[in-house]
Amino acid sequence: MVKIGFIGSGHMVTAEIIGTLHAGVPADDLFVTSHTPAHYQAVAKQYGIHGVASNAEVLQQADIVVLATPPATAEPILNSLANQWRAGQILVSVIGNVSVADLVRFSKTPTLPVVRLLPNVNVATGSGMTAYAVSDQVHDAELAQVMDWQKSLGEMMALPEDLFSAFVGLAGSSPAFIFVAIDMLARMGVKYGIPMKDARKIAAQVFKGSADQVLATGTNPWDLADAVSSPGGSTVRGMVALESSGFFAGLADAVKATVEKD
Numbered sequence: 001m002v003k004i005g006f007i008g009s010g011h012m013v014t015a016e017i018i019g020t021l022h023a024g025v026p027a028d029d030l031f032v033t034s035h036t037p038a039h040y041q042a043v044a045k046q047y048g049i050h051g052v053a054s055n056a057e058v059l060q061q062a063d064i065v066v067l068a069t070p071p072a073t074a075e076p077i078l079n080s081l082a083n084q085w086r087a088g089q090i091l092v093s094v095i096g097n098v099s100v101a102d103l104v105r106f107s108k109t110p111t112l113p114v115v116r117l118l119p120n121v122n123v124a125t126g127s128g129m130t131a132y133a134v135s136d137q138v139h140d141a142e143l144a145q146v147m148d149w150q151k152s153l154g155e156m157m158a159l160p161e162d163l164f165s166a167f168v169g170l171a172g173s174s175p176a177f178i179f180v181a182i183d184m185l186a187r188m189g190v191k192y193g194i195p196m197k198d199a200r201k202i203a204a205q206v207f208k209g210s211a212d213q214v215l216a217t218g219t220n221p222w223d224l225a226d227a228v229s230s231p232g233g234s235t236v237r238g239m240v241a242l243e244s245s246g247f248f249a250g251l252a253d254a255v256k257a258t259v260e261k262d
Contacts, residue, residue: 001025001026001029002029002063002064002145002149003029003030003031003061003062003063003064004020004025004029004030004031004062004063004064004066004149005030005031005032005033005052005058005059005061005062005064005065005066006030006031006032006033006058006066006068007033007034007055007058007065007066007067007068007069007077008034008066008067008068008069009032009033009034009036009039009040009043009068010034010068011121012068012094012119012121013032013043013066013068013094014043014124015119015121015122015123015124015128016066016068016094016119016123016124016153017030017032017043017047017049018047018124018125019123019124019125019126019128019152019153019154020149020152020153021047022124022125022126023126023149023152023153024152025149027047027048027049028049028050030047030049030050031049031050031051031052031057031058031061031062032044032049032050032051032052032058033051033052033053033054033055033057033058034069035069035073037053055077055080055081056080056081056084059081059084059085059089062089063088063089063090063145064089064090064092064145064146064149065089065090065091065092066092066093066094067091067092067093067094067095067103068093068094068095069095070095071095071096071097071098074093074095074098074102074103074106075102075106077106078091078103078106078107078108079106079108081107082107082108082109083108083109085107085109085112089112089113090113090114090115090138090142090145090146091103091107091112091113091114091115092114092115092116092117092146093114093115093116093117094117094118094119095116096118096164096168096172096262097262098116099116099161100114100116100133100134100135100161101135103116103135104135104137110137111137112135112137113134113135113137113138113139113142114134114135114137114138115132115133115134115135115138115142115143115146116132116133116134116161116164117130117131117132117146117150118130118131118132118164118167118168118171118172119150119153119154119172120171120172120174120175121175122154122175123150123153123154126152126153126154127154128153128154128155129154129155129157129171130150130153130154130155130156130157131156131157131158131159131163131164131167131171132146132150132156132157132158132159133158133159133160133161133164164262165259165262166259168258168259168262169254169255169256169258169259169262170255172258173254173255173258174255174258177251177254178207181207182200182203182204182207183200183203185199185202185203185206186199186200186202186203187199189202189203210224225239
């Protein structure tokens, strides 16, 4: 069984751990550390995985080593681990702004297979959307190990790294936009008499069902919206209200701001 170790214990690592456990990977095969002992120990205790005291110990234990720290720490961490990698190990990075080439350079190990991932938080429920790019040192066997793991957490898409910032706006940050949209729909349900628990379930299921329809049919989403919009009906009035309130421009601006920040 492939052993997976995490350097970092933030929200994305937690999402990856939850999804990995739900996918059936034994807790005994997962390891975590970070620069804050209380934090990684709490994560280890909550999910029943191994908390280890150092980055070097993660390297000793894991076959896939996941680097999930702030971008500024990538170079010193990987420098400190130089000459400690063993044959067959894979470095996986979920750091947003550090390229594959930089990761290889920071590791001081030119032969190290490196896979760069951009997952989103929905990996926790097996419904993630993850972009990936790989170094020249990644061969079919190494890529298969990472893909077997990550495909159990959702969908994967190979992208050139110059599109990673666009992906962050489209998939990395957008769950937050969707969460607040679900919440607003639910609150409007409450306004018109539906209890919050029921309203939230209705709103979330509508988002899920609508997404499933787009994915299952491949139909243009605007065509699906038109199919729901009877002439003179309530849906058309709602669509016009969305336009006049700036909904579409606001969503575009949110993605633009995210991409430009990345």
